[in-house]
Amino acid sequence: MASVSIPACTTALLLDIEGTTTPITFDILFPYIRDHLEDHLSAHWEEDECKQDVHLLKKQMEEDMRQNRACPVHTVDQTVHTDEEKAIREVVENVMWQMAADRKSTALKQLQGHMWRAAYTSGRIKGEIYPDVVPSIKMWRERGLKVYIYSSGSVEAQKLLFGHSVEGDVLDLFDGHFDTTIGAKVDSKSYERIAERIDSQPEEITFLTDVSRANRPHGESLCQTVLTRGFVVAEAKAAEEAGLNVLLVVRPGNMELTDEESAHYNLITSFSQLQLTGRA
Ligand SMILES: [Mg+2]
Structure with missing residues (x-):
């Protein structure tokens, strides 16, 4: 040319x-979140950054409930035993729901940003x-x-x-x-x-x-x-x-x-x- x-x-x-x-x-970054969210939460659940991300998501969930926006209904999963596992499942469900609805909440963006940073710095994403x-x-x-x-x-x-x-x-x-x-x-x-x-x-x-x-x-x-x-x-x-x-x-x-x-x-x-x- x-x-x-x-x-x-x-x-x-x-x-x-x-x-x-x-x-x-688009085709790499968003599927990465879907595929790795549960593992990410399990691995970092006790760390401050992850705690803050979860805290923000919970506040967003409460806000959504107050405003009567559609929110996923949590069915009791028989394979889940501990409180931590339950809490992680709840966060995963909420994040999946927000992503499917193409929400742009700060809580969602912050968590995604932290996961992508970890993926880039570890070389899993280039x-x-x-x-x-x-x-x-x-x-x-x-x-x-x-x-x-x-x-x-x-x-x-x-x-x-x-x-x-x-x-x-x-x-x-x-x-x-x-x-x-x-x-x-x-x-x-x-x-x-x-x-x-x-x-x-x-x-x-x-x-x-x-x-x-x-x-x-x-x-x-x-x-x-x-x-x-x-x-x-x-x-x-x-x-x-x-x-x-x-x-x-x-x-x-x-x-x-x-x-x-x-x-x-x-x-x-x-x-x-x-x-x-x-x-x-
Ligand atoms: Mg362009």
Whole structure:
């Protein structure tokens, strides 16, 4: 595929993760929780961090009961004997229910974050990165460009992924990380804020993002997919509105672009196609 030039005034590259630097991780991270939750709770039940996670989940459960939200009914399991086993089963049931309902409670997110951290640090999960990503970023940095990440995954999750990647710890490739605490990815103000934070003009930043099935859970309807798609295009549009230069990254499994999108955006299938013409 042909190379694509970025403006000569570019000083910084801003990268999306899922569908851009990394294949969609949805299919790995969430099943990991489902498969390992009970073992995780049994192994760490007496530890402070786990106690706090369970405490938060219990408070959430109570809150859900008060508000009459649907909550799983606990049937007495004859194979369970001790109080601890019972308590663990109760937590497992609740977490499974929250995940099936796609709840975004702090209690759920905190527990998931702790489990993923343990999985990354022990090497049971590695952050996937497309093979063109690391060599390209190294070259851009040699040419004096700054490189930042902007993802809807938390900064902590971003650092886990790149700190424990298939290519080892590559965190030193990045000058900074942004997540949705700076604002939503579909809001052009978020990109203005990022420009301010990194001391650049919006037109000096090139944003690389995808139009992919990112964050599409199994079983999502076609209608939802269309919404997701609109959402990701909205992300590119928002960055553009803020004045950033936008490149769309086309990766395996991405949705087909409409003719209008293909005509409007510069497309790359690999970071190596980025041409830094006019730069020292
Ligand atoms: Mg993405």
